Amino acid sequence: MPVKRDNMSSIQSLAAHRGAFRIFAALFAALVLAFGFQAAYAQSTLESGDLVAPVPAVTPPAALEQIDPAVAADVADPDAVVAGADSYSPMAPVEGKGMPSDGLLDIQDQFSEDGRFAYDLHIGLVWMMTLISVFVLALLLYVVVRFNRKANPVPSKTTHNTLIEVVWTVVPVLILVAIAIPSIGLLARQYEVPGEDAITIKATGYQWYWGYSYPDNGEFEIISNMLDEEEALARGEPGQLAVDNRLVVPAGVPIRLQVTAADVIHSFAVPSLWFKLDAVPGRLNERLLEIEEPGVYYGQCSELCGARHAYMPIAVEALPMNEWRAWVRAQGGTFPEDEAAAAEAEASLPPLQGPESAVPGAPGAGAAPTEDTSPTT
Ligand SMILES: [Cu+2]
Numbered sequence: 001m002p003v004k005r006d007n008m009s010s011i012q013s014l015a016a017h018r019g020a021f022r023i024f025a026a027l028f029a030a031l032v033l034a035f036g037f038q039a040a041y042a043q044s045t046l047e048s049g050d051l052v053a054p055v056p057a058v059t060p061p062a063a064l065e066q067i068d069p070a071v072a073a074d075v076a077d078p079d080a081v082v083a084g085a086d087s088y089s090p091m092a093p094v095e096g097k098g099m100p101s102d103g104l105l106d107i108q109d110q111f112s113e114d115g116r117f118a119y120d121l122h123i124g125l126v127w128m129m130t131l132i133s134v135f136v137l138a139l140l141l142y143v144v145v146r147f148n149r150k151a152n153p154v155p156s157k158t159t160h161n162t163l164i165e166v167v168w169t170v171v172p173v174l175i176l177v178a179i180a181i182p183s184i185g186l187l188a189r190q191y192e193v194p195g196e197d198a199i200t201i202k203a204t205g206y207q208w209y210w211g212y213s214y215p216d217n218g219e220f221e222i223i224s225n226m227l228d229e230e231e232a233l234a235r236g237e238p239g240q241l242a243v244d245n246r247l248v249v250p251a252g253v254p255i256r257l258q259v260t261a262a263d264v265i266h267s268f269a270v271p272s273l274w275f276k277l278d279a280v281p282g283r284l285n286e287r288l289l290e291i292e293e294p295g296v297y298y299g300q301c302s303e304l305c306g307a308r309h310a311y312m313p314i315a316v317e318a319l320p321m322n323e324w325r326a327w328v329r330a331q332g333g334t335f336p337e338d339e340a341a342a343a344e345a346e347a348s349l350p351p352l353q354g355p356e357s358a359v360p361g362a363p364g365a366g367a368a369p370t371e372d373t374s375p376t377t
Contacts, residue, residue: 088248088323097111114190203268247315250325263281291316299313
């Protein structure tokens with residue numbers, strides 16, 4: 001029966017093909033597990049043409065000189081640039097700090113405690129996945145070589161091995177528990193409530209720009225729009241990330257960053273500060289933000305919010321406390337102690353009218369009535 005034999009051989013070759021296909025699929029899956037995750041986490045990098053004109057890694061005070069004073073004066077409110085040691089001019093960014101860089105595969109360097117914790121967890125997970133993938137790949141290769149039809153013509157008929165089954169159930173459970181502990185820890189950290197001493201700053205998403213207001217400092221608001229690419233590059237800032245007025249905050253102290261929106265849902269996200277919070281109209285979301293060192297940190301609106309969603313970047317400038325205070329003053333802002341001082345000064349003034357000038361017996365003057373004089377019915 002030649003027809004049947006042909007059928008048999010084609011079935012056999014099909015089965016052989018399937019076997020090979022499965023092996024390749026498993027190899028591919030292992031590779032994806034090992035490297036895909038990290039790639040998915042990688043920050044999208046800017047086209048090399050978009051990249052920042054090289055800015056030497058200098059400390060902020062020296063970097064300030066790089067900006068043309070005329071340009072600097074244009075960056076913030078003109079009032080912001082005042083004479084004297086405390087005058088503000090926008091800090092020059094350091095390439096690779098607080099921004100994506102060309103060819104970067106990993107997440108950006110982190111400048112908050114949560115960010116560094118999350119980064120360490122991420123790297124630990126990548127290693128764990130790599131080890132597991134390599135281990136599974138090695139087992140697969142061993143089986144392919146040692147137990148193929150040629151090397152092992154009479155297969156074993158073993159179907160159970162209690163010890164191995166217990167091990168391959170318990171070990172993955174332990175691995176998952178080991179991952180869950182820091183993972184839940186990270187989740188809890190991100191919900192940490194800012195303390196009472198935290199400085200409140202509010203970011204509001206608009207179509208399509210950001211507004212930053214300072215409720216603790218007299219409620220003034222800064223409006224922040226994206227700079228043209230050419231202008232940004234001319235100022236030594238990354239294209240499509242630079243803005244005219246930055247969100248200026250103090251470094252090294254807890255900030256209660258409140259996020260909301262005026263029209264549609266936006267999202268306030270700065271990767272290098274491990275900060276992402278949805279800006280929802282009619283709702284005030286807040287999170288603790290503590291930036292470890294002064295610097296410029298870039299982010300973007302991360303919720304599809306309409307036609308110009310891609311053009312509402314975020315630039316956070318963290319300043320040392322004294323410089324931030326000077327900046328607030330230059331914007332016309334106040335501090336809580338101003339009110340206290342004003343109240344104290346008022347209390348220490350002599351009374352405007354001496355008590356002896358009151359007419360004796362006049363209504364409201366003298367002692368409180370001792371008997372009920374209200375009309376009775
Ligand atoms: Cu938006």
